[in-house]
Amino acid sequence: MRAASLQHLFGLCDALLGVSGEYASLTLAREALDAYRALDEAGRNQFFDVLARDYSPSPQAVMQSANAYQADPSPKNLARLQESVESLRRGLFRRLNMAPGGTATLVEMRKQLLKNLRANPQWQVIDADLLHLLMEWFNRGFLRLERIDWHTPAIVLEKLSEYEAVHAMQGWRDLRRRLEADRRCFGFFHPQLPHEPIIFIEVALTRNMSAHIQPLLDIGAPITPGNCDCAMFYSITNCQEGLRGISFGNLLIKQVAEELRNEFPHLRRFATLSPIPGFRRWLERKRAEHPKELAPLARLDQPDWHAGEVPDSLQRMLLRLCAYYLVNMKQGTEPLDPVARFHLGNGAALERLNWLGDISESGMARSAGLMVNYVYWLNEVERNHERYFREHVIAASPAIEKMARECVLASAAEKGVSA
Secondary structure, eight states: OHHHHHHHHHHHHHHHHHOOOHHHHHHHHHHHHHHHHTSOHHHHHHHHHHHHHHSSOOHHHHHHHHHHHHHOOOHHHHHHHHHHHSOHHHHHHHHHTTSTTHHHHHHHHHHHHHHTTTTOGGGHHHHHHHHHHHHHHTSGGGOEEEEOOTTSOHHHHHHHHHHOOSSOOOSHHHHHHTTSTTEEEEEEEBTTBTTSOSEEEEEEEESSOOOOHHHHHOTTSOOOOTTOOEEEEEEEEEOOGGGTTOOOHHHHHHHHHHHHHHHOTTOOEEEEOBOOTTHHHHHHHHHHHOTTTTGGGGGGGSTTTTSSOOOHHHHHHHHHHHHHHHHHOEETTEESSHHHHHHHHHTOEEEEEETTSOOSHHHHHHHTTOEEEEEOOTTTHHHHHHHHHHHOOOOBOHHHHHHHHTSHHHHHHHTTOOO
């Protein structure tokens, strides 16, 4: 049964690639998408295998075109070379995209592909084609920024609650509080996915820069929109797994900052209250490598270690270790921490560490409760961004840099011990 379904699907795909009439193309594209959606996961995996094997460029044709272009680099030979290196897959995806719901199905197709890509490296050629096309179809010119509030259609509000990946929403009351007068929520939407946010950001309008997330998430917190001077970006969520690898957050943050500045001219600061997801995992590795220097961290093995009075010496050690982690620990030339890579790459500055900023179970597990403020100084964002990528410079406040220098691991590194 599955073999017959796949044979039928590829018959439709081949016919779609061969037809020229618009009406016939739409009909075949619609039927091919229906046939693909009807496949189970195993059938889709077989579909990907055939796409990777049989719909790639011909090596012989590419070589002939390359040799011809090398001998005579004319525009005509260049066009032939470009045509020869483009896979049949890419043409197929373009035609499938013409059908109603085609874009959404191709985004979902890439989500399915990515789920098993590591176990099937031969699919990387399919992923490269899909990513190339999706980056074109989801460029900034096609996206629209929308404010999400309590009057937004319920189907979108449900998606908001479903997708929230940083601070899970606890029902409709929680969602409503996040959309009150002292809160803002914005998202990017695409015309082909009208009720599906691509990415959204949640903002709290506060007096001074927030250091703790629980008060911002408290559904009983008083509404105080009148005297705010700071916009706190406390959650940003990419919603579509099939669009992984396409950057939306940088544009979203900067455009939302402009929207808020126009609405609230008295805002002085745009900052985040961000998690540090890799810190606790890194810290445990360092404890194993430096048991003597980090012996005071044994308290972290106790349940509710942060309850009651925590010695100042332990607080200082943790804060300095975290500063050292954010400033010095790298993945290649960029910070090891993924959230740091995102905000610093956008041009933000590492401003302040917050003791017990997130005392939720997940906050304690991923960062020993610490949170960080990144600040978007709008007149410095582009300069920070350029220095980050050209010179690998991390923009950090003097207080953060001082804590990093005073970390016990910094002393170990100076003595030649791996830190």
